[in-house]
Amino acid sequence: MSVLVYVQNFGGKLKKQNFELASYASKIAEAMGTDVAGITIGEIDNEELQKLSKYGVSKLLKAGDPSFNTRINKIYTQIVEQAVEAAGADVVVFPNTNAGKAVAPRLSVRLKAGYVPGVTELPSSYDPFIVSKGVFTGKAFANVKVNTSVKIVSLMINTFGVFEKETDLVIEDFAPQIDTTGVTSKVIDKKLSKEGLSLFDADIVVSGGRGMKSPDNWKPLEELAEVLGAALACSRPVSDEGWRSHEEHVGQTGKIIAPNLYIAVGISGAIQHIAGVSGAKCIVALNNDSDAPIFQVADYGILDDAHKVLPKLVEAFREFKKE
Amino acid sequence: MKLLVCISNVPDTTTKVRFKDNNTLFDDNGVQWVINPWDELALTRAVELKDDSSSPVSEVHVINVGTAVTEPTLRKCLAIGADKAFRIDLDPKDSYSTAVQIAEFVKDKDYRFIINGISSGDYNGSSVGGMIAELTDLSSVSSVSNIRFENNEPILERDVASGKEYIATSGTTVLIVQKGFAIEPKIPNMRGIMTARSKPLEVIPSVDAEPLVEYIDFRLPEPKGKVKMIESDNLDELVRLLSTEAKVL
Ligand SMILES: Cc1cc2nc3c(=O)[nH]c(=O)nc-3n(C[C@H](O)[C@H](O)[C@H](O)COP(=O)(O)OP(=O)(O)OC[C@H]3O[C@@H](n4cnc5c(N)ncnc54)[C@H](O)[C@@H]3O)c2cc1C
Ligand SMILES: Nc1ncnc2c1ncn2[C@@H]1O[C@H](COP(=O)(O)O)[C@@H](O)[C@H]1O
Numbered sequence: 001m002s003v004l005v006y007v008q009n010f011g012g013k014l015k016k017q018n019f020e021l022a023s024y025a026s027k028i029a030e031a032m033g034t035d036v037a038g039i040t041i042g043e044i045d046n047e048e049l050q051k052l053s054k055y056g057v058s059k060l061l062k063a064g065d066p067s068f069n070t071r072i073n074k075i076y077t078q079i080v081e082q083a084v085e086a087a088g089a090d091v092v093v094f095p096n097t098n099a100g101k102a103v104a105p106r107l108s109v110r111l112k113a114g115y116v117p118g119v120t121e122l123p124s125s126y127d128p129f130i131v132s133k134g135v136f137t138g139k140a141f142a143n144v145k146v147n148t149s150v151k152i153v154s155l156m157i158n159t160f161g162v163f164e165k166e167t168d169l170v171i172e173d174f175a176p177q178i179d180t181t182g183v184t185s186k187v188i189d190k191k192l193s194k195e196g197l198s199l200f201d202a203d204i205v206v207s208g209g210r211g212m213k214s215p216d217n218w219k220p221l222e223e224l225a226e227v228l229g230a231a232l233a234c235s236r237p238v239s240d241e242g243w244r245s246h247e248e249h250v251g252q253t254g255k256i257i258a259p260n261l262y263i264a265v266g267i268s269g270a271i272q273h274i275a276g277v278s279g280a281k282c283i284v285a286l287n288n289d290s291d292a293p294i295f296q297v298a299d300y301g302i303l304d305d306a307h308k309v310l311p312k313l314v315e316a317f318r319e320f321k322k323e
Numbered sequence: 324m325k326l327l328v329c330i331s332n333v334p335d336t337t338t339k340v341r342f343k344d345n346n347t348l349f350d351d352n353g354v355q356w357v358i359n360p361w362d363e364l365a366l367t368r369a370v371e372l373k374d375d376s377s378s379p380v381s382e383v384h385v386i387n388v389g390t391a392v393t394e395p396t397l398r399k400c401l402a403i404g405a406d407k408a409f410r411i412d413l414d415p416k417d418s419y420s421t422a423v424q425i426a427e428f429v430k431d432k433d434y435r436f437i438i439n440g441i442s443s444g445d446y447n448g449s450s451v452g453g454m455i456a457e458l459t460d461l462s463s464v465s466s467v468s469n470i471r472f473e474n475n476e477p478i479l480e481r482d483v484a485s486g487k488e489y490i491a492t493s494g495t496t497v498l499i500v501q502k503g504f505a506i507e508p509k510i511p512n513m514r515g516i517m518t519a520r521s522k523p524l525e526v527i528p529s530v531d532a533e534p535l536v537e538y539i540d541f542r543l544p545e546p547k548g549k550v551k552m553i554e555s556d557n558l559d560e561l562v563r564l565l566s567t568e569a570k571v572l
């Protein structure tokens with residue numbers, strides 16, 4: 001018996017989300033009276049992997065063959081399947097990121113294991129196994145029961161938190177048997193983007209909407225983000241208009257994020273926008289229309305012209321950071 | 324080259340979600356059904372490719388696993404430009420039992436791509452595409468944000484944590500598409516709506532498939548407390564509250 005955590009490899013590095021996921025797996029293992037094993041795929045230093053020992057992972061299977069550096073869903077699924085077997089796992093925990101979404105459903109079919117995507121908390125019961133997940137794009141939650149012997153869940157990043165638990169971690173090289181028949185896709189080129197703070201990992205997100213009026217007005221938002229160590233986001237029309245990159249679009253049809261603090265400037269708060277940020281622990285809205293729906297979901301509101309208030313807001317946070 | 328777009332029929336995004344029967348069932352009373360937004364974008368791009376004479380795409384089919392309630396949604400797909408629609412007659416209970424139906428259907432067909440959205444707006448499974456691929460033992464490419472053709476060969480663009488990857492494929496491949504695949508959904512024009520009436524919509528019986536998970540009950544999130552308004556000349560107060568009350572700084 002064990003809990004297997006999928007340790008996403010970010011080009012040889014781990015991120016905060018890996019530690020959050022390990023913490024989540026570790027709490028499940030504790031409740032079940034068992035240990036956490038991890039599987040990581042592609043090249044990554046053991047020194048980097050040792051960081052997981054702080055979060056309750058006691059064994060790590062490292063499928064480190066460089067040929068695995070690029071994700072081919074069909075191959076990754078086989079690797080994790082064999083790791084499940086090697087670790088004797090009953091519960092498999094993925095991140096609800098693109099990487100997790102690519103492999104978990106395939107694994108579910110391969111193992112005939114029920115899969116609950118997008119969970120935000122620990123299971124409420126282990127026998128029967130019942131866990132809650134978001135449904136209707138953040139408008140409700142469902143309790144889902146898994147009847148199969150192996151259970152797969154994927155955790156919404158940033159909803160659970162990071163919990164330390166010192167453990168002795170053993171790293172084992174793992175050489176799975178891969179059947180490549182039927183692998184018909186091949187990566188032929190790559191384009192690396194500049195390494196900024198990922199929206200998914202950011203504790204604080206500063207976001208601008210159409211109320212910013214023009215792409216030339218983003219300077220104070222960028223300053224605000226810099227002062228707070230925050231990532232930048234935007235509403236859909238802003239990215240559709242090409243004011244900001246599509247990478248920054250949050251909402252139902254963009255990224256779904258759950259930062260601790262979300263600062264929405266000149267964003268009306270349409271339901272499709274809120275679908276992407278309703279997991280935020282705290283929302284601050286700056287808008288000059290008291291009827292804007294964003295004020296119904298915000299914790300703190302400022303009713304005024306963004307262009308007037310933003311420079312003062314940057315100053316106020318800068319002062320706070322100095323103290 | 325034939326494309327199949329998998330269509331999920333979901334409540335309009337502005338629907339006020341309610342439950343019935345002791346919170347065990349979604350209350351669909353008065354609900355306006357729409358094409359799942361991702362699938363609408365997938366279909367938009369598929370039809371665009373078909374209409375572009377320089378691309379080898381010649382036919383676009385759509386498929387839905389659902390009851391007769393979903394037929395207006397399938398008709399809309401035909402109006403947007405799909406050539407043929409299939410409905411597998413089953414009220415789906417989970418992603419797995421849905422995927423089994425589509426996997427069974429595509430077995431003896433020659434689609435170049437089986438296209439799925441990243442998530443459906445009801446149960447947010449992000450599963451059906453990957454499951455179809457595993458059930459049929461096909462390759463799947465996920466996080467696809469663009470498709471273009473070079474010398475009649477499709478090249479896919481995939482978003483990964485470090486940037487973008489470009490992927491070549493051969494044979495039938497399952498795609499899971501997301502933002503960027505198309506930007507604005509195509510609105511059916513009058514002619515599309517008229518011709519949709521005479522296009523084929525075939526109903527197919529379902530095959531047996533045991534669900535792997537069971538939705539027991541639902542709940543709505545705790546209502547938010549009232550927003551605290553802060554004067555714009557008192558921003559130090561906001562900073563103080565964020566730091567000491569909300570504890571997020
Ligand atoms: C299927 C579907 C999916 C969608 N998905 C998404 C999605 O993923 N993400 C998303 O964001 N949207 C999405 N939308 C669009 C959504 O419905 C809204 O149209 C959009 O979120 C509005 O963006 P906005 O708030 O920036 O702009 P607007 O609605 O134009 O709001 C601008 C706001 O700025 C305020 N403002 C104006 N001037 C000032 C000023 N000087 N100072 C302060 N405030 C000012 C205004 O009062 C207003 O509230 C989707 C829509 C559909 C139909
Ligand atoms: N009932 C269904 N019929 C056909 N396709 C579906 C159905 N449910 C989901 N899909 C497809 O699978 C994608 C992901 O859905 P899901 O896994 O339910 O989040 C959707 O965007 C559709 O392309």
